[in-house]
Amino acid sequence: MKWVAEGLNRFRPLFAPGGRWRVLWPIFQAADNFFFSHVEATEHAPYGRDPIDIKRYMSLVILALMPVFLASLYFFGPRVLLMLMVSYAAGGLVEVVFAIVRKEEINEGFLVTGFIFPLILPPGIPLWMVAVGVIFGVLVGKEVFGGTGRNLFNAALLGRCFLLLGYPSALSKSWVSPHAGSWMPWFTALPGIPSDAITGATPLMLAKNGTMTALGDLFVGQTAGCVGETSILAILIGGFILAIMRVASLKTMLGSVLSFSILGGLLHGVVPALVPPLSFNLLAGGFLFGVVFMATDPVTGPVTGSARWIYGLFIGTVTILIRSFSGYVEGVMFAILLGNIFGPLLDEIVIRFKVRGYVHES
Amino acid sequence: MRFHGGYLPRVAGRPSSMIRHAPVPDQLVIRLRQGGMTYHGAVGNGETVAFGSPLAWAEGAGGRIALPAPVTGVVSIDADASALTLKVTNAETTPVWPRQPPERIPAEAIRESLACGGLWPLIWSSRTGGMPMLDGSEEPRRILVNFLATEPFRTRGKVVLQAHWEQVLTGLRYLSRLLAEYGLVHLVLTEPDDPVAHALQKETTGQVWMHLETAPLRYPVEHPRVLCGALRRGDRTVKPDETIWILDAQAVQAVGACLGEGLPLHERIVAVGGPGAANPGHLRVRIGTPLDRVLDAADLDETRQQVLRGGLMRGTPVQAADAVKYDDDAFFVLPRPAKREFLGFVNPGFDRVSILPCFASRLTGAADRTITASLRGERRPCIACGLCEEVCPRGLLPQVLHRYLYRDAIDEAERTGLPLCIGCGLCSYVCPSKIELRHEFAQAQDRLRREHEQAQAVETVNEQREESRQHEKEHSEDWRK
Ligand code: SF4
Ligand code: SF4
Numbered sequence: 001m002k003w004v005a006e007g008l009n010r011f012r013p014l015f016a017p018g019g020r021w022r023v024l025w026p027i028f029q030a031a032d033n034f035f036f037s038h039v040e041a042t043e044h045a046p047y048g049r050d051p052i053d054i055k056r057y058m059s060l061v062i063l064a065l066m067p068v069f070l071a072s073l074y075f076f077g078p079r080v081l082l083m084l085m086v087s088y089a090a091g092g093l094v095e096v097v098f099a100i101v102r103k104e105e106i107n108e109g110f111l112v113t114g115f116i117f118p119l120i121l122p123p124g125i126p127l128w129m130v131a132v133g134v135i136f137g138v139l140v141g142k143e144v145f146g147g148t149g150r151n152l153f154n155a156a157l158l159g160r161c162f163l164l165l166g167y168p169s170a171l172s173k174s175w176v177s178p179h180a181g182s183w184m185p186w187f188t189a190l191p192g193i194p195s196d197a198i199t200g201a202t203p204l205m206l207a208k209n210g211t212m213t214a215l216g217d218l219f220v221g222q223t224a225g226c227v228g229e230t231s232i233l234a235i236l237i238g239g240f241i242l243a244i245m246r247v248a249s250l251k252t253m254l255g256s257v258l259s260f261s262i263l264g265g266l267l268h269g270v271v272p273a274l275v276p277p278l279s280f281n282l283l284a285g286g287f288l289f290g291v292v293f294m295a296t297d298p299v300t301g302p303v304t305g306s307a308r309w310i311y312g313l314f315i316g317t318v319t320i321l322i323r324s325f326s327g328y329v330e331g332v333m334f335a336i337l338l339g340n341i342f343g344p345l346l347d348e349i350v351i352r353f354k355v356r357g358y359v360h361e362s
Numbered sequence: 363m364r365f366h367g368g369y370l371p372r373v374a375g376r377p378s379s380m381i382r383h384a385p386v387p388d389q390l391v392i393r394l395r396q397g398g399m400t401y402h403g404a405v406g407n408g409e410t411v412a413f414g415s416p417l418a419w420a421e422g423a424g425g426r427i428a429l430p431a432p433v434t435g436v437v438s439i440d441a442d443a444s445a446l447t448l449k450v451t452n453a454e455t456t457p458v459w460p461r462q463p464p465e466r467i468p469a470e471a472i473r474e475s476l477a478c479g480g481l482w483p484l485i486w487s488s489r490t491g492g493m494p495m496l497d498g499s500e501e502p503r504r505i506l507v508n509f510l511a512t513e514p515f516r517t518r519g520k521v522v523l524q525a526h527w528e529q530v531l532t533g534l535r536y537l538s539r540l541l542a543e544y545g546l547v548h549l550v551l552t553e554p555d556d557p558v559a560h561a562l563q564k565e566t567t568g569q570v571w572m573h574l575e576t577a578p579l580r581y582p583v584e585h586p587r588v589l590c591g592a593l594r595r596g597d598r599t600v601k602p603d604e605t606i607w608i609l610d611a612q613a614v615q616a617v618g619a620c621l622g623e624g625l626p627l628h629e630r631i632v633a634v635g636g637p638g639a640a641n642p643g644h645l646r647v648r649i650g651t652p653l654d655r656v657l658d659a660a661d662l663d664e665t666r667q668q669v670l671r672g673g674l675m676r677g678t679p680v681q682a683a684d685a686v687k688y689d690d691d692a693f694f695v696l697p698r699p700a701k702r703e704f705l706g707f708v709n710p711g712f713d714r715v716s717i718l719p720c721f722a723s724r725l726t727g728a729a730d731r732t733i734t735a736s737l738r739g740e741r742r743p744c745i746a747c748g749l750c751e752e753v754c755p756r757g758l759l760p761q762v763l764h765r766y767l768y769r770d771a772i773d774e775a776e777r778t779g780l781p782l783c784i785g786c787g788l789c790s791y792v793c794p795s796k797i798e799l800r801h802e803f804a805q806a807q808d809r810l811r812r813e814h815e816q817a818q819a820v821e822t823v824n825e826q827r828e829e830s831r832q833h834e835k836e837h838s839e840d841w842r843k
Binding site for chain 2 (some may be wrong): 001004005012033034035036037038039040041043044045046048049050051052053054055056059060091107108109146147148151152173217244245247249298299301303304305308347351352354355357358
């Protein structure tokens, strides 16, 4: 720790105003503040503050994502790690460039976006697509709005949406069967995927053709699917961490699951040919991953507490409707992006209601 | 009573409930700006004033308020006339007024004594939003006596109550004389099963005009506006236009001392706390005592510590050579941030407490020992975590207000409840993005106030102009005739 401080101090003059690399100051500052917590005296009351800060907040999200990440490593092999590195490198580059251009600080929010992005892609996707997707997501989803905290759309989802529209075949054919535990995946770490590792379809696709995957496999994650969405067990652990640390909105999570379950159950009763049983519907596909880690992204949802209930209900409803009655087998991505669009509107409604109370109060 | 939001952080340095006596120093300093009012000296340089006689007067609330001398001594006026120095010749306290029993004293005389005794400004009225009117135009339907002080490091009502049981009860008796017909006194306590509450209950049985109320231990339940709101929400018989007065334990005790024993406001019980305080506890001090006689030398080390007046959430730094004022009840000491922590964001955090249960102190129940006079994080854009909304005692949406003000949409902010903000500071305290919400809102409120005043001024000018035009017209018509 001492040598880190010494190293940083040695390079500080290079990046400081007047130094040769002063334009790269945000990079240095990010590293500096990563290792040593930022200290700034308060100028307004309250003079003491709560110890929670964005770094801690984001590290808790990463912590909650860890079980999912480890599970995906186990099922899909070290290639996942490679995808993560590409995502961080490409997306980080965009973030850094914009920080430098805007002369702002590098925002920790990217660490979460860059982590989630590979987890919502098929494991067999070419690595360059990972890069293209994350660049698009961060650039259009975040930077054009002014960076984390001001963005309308979930950047990772927008990147995936872009890939889905731009390269539909790669996105719908790069599924890999899970090789839990064998050393085979080491070979699939290469940019190309051996064709025999490619499987036909995900459980949701199979279900459309009438083949049901066992619930046990779905729960553990022994199925084909996007990197992070398969292991429900890991997602639940992550969701539990988020919930007890109160980092993600429980209102959104519960609202989504509630509406999804009620509507899914009803629809299965009415049109069992189109809608698989609820237990299957809940466990298959990316619904839970999306609800736990993406719908709860606080920035892109509505900002008021009550609106988060409605937002959750909306996402659950739209997901089940898309899954059941559209050409797409998975609907959670569009549901959340749609929710992102309606978020401000929901806020507006809640604010109207609140304002009525204020008039009453004063 | 029903309360919204609120939050009570566990911070180290809670003052113990022991009360120490600070000896009366040789010299007292009385600032002429106290409690938002400017007083004008009533005595000349070199004059001797007796204990309790007025040092200065201020016009306000339809009457005159005095600053009574806390000791007998010789006055010298400071160069810039912003303060008086009293050289103490005699620190004895002797009754200034003859005692009149509460059953017989007229309300008029009570108001008079409280104004001359310097403690009228300790009463808050829902009608004026500050001290009540002195001219007798206000007869409160309810008087709320608040024994709670949840803001960390403030003097606790229970400590005052234990030390001055009799005076507090006497004070209540006198105060009830100011009530309107069928008025009520509400005593606000924590839990009903607390021994102090029991004793109070015993004392007040049979007195139908006294009600015991309970409030949760969450900052800022002691704020007058919050108390009023909670009372109105919880009790439908409270009419919206009812005048409610609010006093804290120490104010009632001072009323008891003033009317029951003839002693004007001359001393305060102040809490000294905070993680930097060498000796957290309560102190009985004479008003005007310089701070270096109240705090330890280690507390006053400017380079390592910051001394603040008030409680953790709203306290402001003390000035150099400051002294205890007539309405002070707490000082606290925050260490200045010393060094940067290595990989602080992955620290398990046995020694820090957050509103989010994400530090290990959650498991041990430890108090926050690492709090300093620093932001403890970097400033970031709002991530809409919703914590500010959760804690706001007024049920506001600070994150939405912030967004409006960021866009300079002050009218929208006004419509969305900005004027209701009481500046409790909780939203700033919990914000992980370290946004100065409280400060932002206070500034915006100021701006709104100024705009309204200007608008009003313009209106009056227009009216006057209209009048004079009318006048001229009549005049010219007269002339034509
Ligand atoms: S606490 Fe701060 S970051 Fe969180 S919603 Fe409020 S203003 Fe935004
Ligand atoms: S300072 Fe104002 S907005 Fe913030 S929590 Fe307190 S009352 Fe609410």
